[in-house]
Amino acid sequence: AQKITQTQPGMFVQEKEAVTLDCTYDTSDPSYGLFWYKQPSSGEMIFLIYQGSYDQQNATEGRYSLNFQKARKSANLVISASQLGDSAMYFCAMREGGGNQFYFGTGTSLTVIP
């Protein structure tokens, strides 16, 4: 079974609007971390935001926030006030307790329209 599922291959958003990128995960480990990475066309993977399984509050980093629904095993990324520079691939990833390996989803391509 897939550890990380991203069901939106492509998304479009108007500049200055908010957009939500979906991510669901599968683990039986009570201890895990969830990450979002941005990959522009240059190829580099840029860390955006982290949410721990025991964190009580949703993580926020500037215009990025993570909508963590633990019972639903979802960790959606919300980007507020979209900018043209936000156009990129976005990957959700999970790290389980005790391990170094990351599990990545297939990614969502976001296009911001002027």
Added chain:
Amino acid sequence: ETGVTQTPRHLVMGMTNKKSLKCEQHLGHNAMYWYKQSAKKPLELMFVYNFKEQTENNSVPSRFSPECPNSSHLFLHLHTLQPEDSALYLCASSQAGTGLNYGYTFGSGTRLTVV
């Protein structure tokens, strides 16, 4: 500049060639990784090195051969590749044995085309 440098950025090679990809980090991390990224597929973990020792080889064909001479450098030696090996190869590093909130730092990748 992320702290993880990969060279070359682009590589075109014939199926009979031998080439090497290089990854270098000066972040003081003790774990390094090679990932393969093909279109419309999840990132595939290829190799993991912890403290210079290979700890994982995810059923990667022998035409890919990793080398980790020290904790700052990682190589991927390529020989007799197939066209389906064309992909973006990403190197990452991390501090193994730390808390869950420690993520990977990635390089910019090498875009490999096998002709």
